[in-house]
Amino acid sequence: MIETVVGTMILFMAISAIIALETKDLLSSIISVGAIGVATSICFLLVGAPDIAITQMVVEVLSLIILIRATIRRDLTTINGDREFFGLTVTIALIFLFFLFGFKAFLTLPEFGTPAMSQFIEAPSTKYISSGFKETGASNIVTAIILDYRGFDTLGEVTVLFTAIWGALAIMRVYSRKKRKNKNSHE
Amino acid sequence: MIYPLCFLLFLIGLYGATCKKNIVKIILGLLIMEYSVNLFLILLGWKKNGIAPIIDQSTSHEVFIAQSVDPLPQALVLTSIVIGLGVLSLMVAISIRLYQRYGTFDITEMNKLKH
Amino acid sequence: MNREKKTGMSLIVQTVTRWLKGFIFMFGIYLAFYGHLTPGGGFSGGVVIATTFVLLTLAFGRERSLSKLGKVLASVLDCSGALLFLLIATLGILFGGAFFVNFLEKWFPSVNFRLFSAGTIPLSNISIAIKVGASLFMVFIILAVRRVVEVGGRRKLISTEFFETSEKRKDK
Numbered sequence: 357m358i359e360t361v362v363g364t365m366i367l368f369m370a371i372s373a374i375i376a377l378e379t380k381d382l383l384s385s386i387i388s389v390g391a392i393g394v395a396t397s398i399c400f401l402l403v404g405a406p407d408i409a410i411t412q413m414v415v416e417v418l419s420l421i422i423l424i425r426a427t428i429r430r431d432l433t434t435i436n437g438d439r440e441f442f443g444l445t446v447t448i449a450l451i452f453l454f455f456l457f458g459f460k461a462f463l464t465l466p467e468f469g470t471p472a473m474s475q476f477i478e479a480p481s482t483k484y485i486s487s488g489f490k491e492t493g494a495s496n497i498v499t500a501i502i503l504d505y506r507g508f509d510t511l512g513e514v515t516v517l518f519t520a521i522w523g524a525l526a527i528m529r530v531y532s533r534k535k536r537k538n539k540n541s542h543e
Numbered sequence: 544m545i546y547p548l549c550f551l552l553f554l555i556g557l558y559g560a561t562c563k564k565n566i567v568k569i570i571l572g573l574l575i576m577e578y579s580v581n582l583f584l585i586l587l588g589w590k591k592n593g594i595a596p597i598i599d600q601s602t603s604h605e606v607f608i609a610q611s612v613d614p615l616p617q618a619l620v621l622t623s624i625v626i627g628l629g630v631l632s633l634m635v636a637i638s639i640r641l642y643q644r645y646g647t648f649d650i651t652e653m654n655k656l657k658h
Numbered sequence: 659m660n661r662e663k664k665t666g667m668s669l670i671v672q673t674v675t676r677w678l679k680g681f682i683f684m685f686g687i688y689l690a691f692y693g694h695l696t697p698g699g700g701f702s703g704g705v706v707i708a709t710t711f712v713l714l715t716l717a718f719g720r721e722r723s724l725s726k727l728g729k730v731l732a733s734v735l736d737c738s739g740a741l742l743f744l745l746i747a748t749l750g751i752l753f754g755g756a757f758f759v760n761f762l763e764k765w766f767p768s769v770n771f772r773l774f775s776a777g778t779i780p781l782s783n784i785s786i787a788i789k790v791g792a793s794l795f796m797v798f799i800i801l802a803v804r805r806v807v808e809v810g811g812r813r814k815l816i817s818t819e820f821f822e823t824s825e826k827r828k829d830k
Contacts, residue, residue: 359545362586366548370555373575377559382567389571396578404595404612405585406697408620410689412581414705415628418794419574421712425802426635427567427648447561455554462546469591471613481588481615486608489598493763494694494776497596497611501618502699503782507747507758510782513622514740514789520629521736521793524636528800530815597697600771625701625790632797643806643813 359468362399369395382427390420407498480505545586552579566638566648570631577627581620588613667717675717683710690787694776700783704790711795720803723795732796739789746778746785 369392376388393416400409466472474481484501494500502510556579559572589612596614598607638648645653690703714723750759763777774780807816 373555403589404593405617411702468545472587481613485611494779495598497614498617499694503779517629520633521797524633527636
């Protein structure tokens, strides 16, 4: 049951991805990407990940607002078409080869419905599930993992977010410090 | 057959990121790739008739151990989504600067080393 | 009435925003505080808190939200959230013997299914929520306000007001 629903959702996502990449209007393509994000959130909710569903939905809203405010009305002449012919054919041939090899690899995975990461006996997730509640006292096991067992992971995530945000702020700065000082001295 | 569908979505995003001229479409292709990878990782942890990895006061501990889905990929993806938003804002900032420099979003026009 | 001072969206959006902003903010705080008991956590709570200020900016204009959370305050909150998370992790060395040890749960075992349980996990959630909310609001205010405008044949990056008409820009 869930397999067919999730498969239909992924087909819907593929169709809206093609629409997003091939349509001429930039606003329509950004809204199609929003449809992909909402379908992803519904899939997360179906396969038992409510934390991720909430985060995905809210992040989707914020990223759509940033994309629309930052790009719309900036380029009135819409740019169509792909790159030159030779490069395009080579790229599509490479993507097709990648698909053939990847398809073979994906067929070796275990069937949908058996967790692939806890196949062997000493897998970490079995320990997290069985003794996570007793050891940390948090009933949400995902929070227990990201803030207690795998705290270094979250520390690296905070560092990456910090660097990305301050990099964006440094790129968008209007005047450099030297110029501003000169301007103030002229006035 | 669900995992190859995720791979197909990834390849659509790869096509957008490599073959498009408009820089906004390249950003959208990267976003599609990110969604497909997140979805694939979450689907790897699904157990048949599973429940969310959150202990309720009503469910007993043995039932929870037997039925809970894998929480480890969820913890990895939760950090990856928020990083994706930070990286998206960095990409948008760079594209705005490129627009200010060249006056267009077409990447085949951006061919000068120094302006 | 006075059309010159009117910024932002229409009256309907402004009224609904005035009613809903408190509830959205409360929901973000709830997600961050109860992240160890229910679905949620620091990341989603922080993004919801940032979304409240984004909604204020879209409905009322830039000045209204910047008077609530200025740029300097946002950057201070950003850095202090990250440092608070690092401080909680470092206190584990002092009291627990290793980095990222849940020392509060080790020394004071608490009753389960309560708000004050699970040791340092709620504190880390709150610090992450502060960090994510402040930094995402800051990057939104920078990215959405600055626009590329042609001035005398050269393109310049200028910070403009939201929903500004072209006639107003000419007057300046």
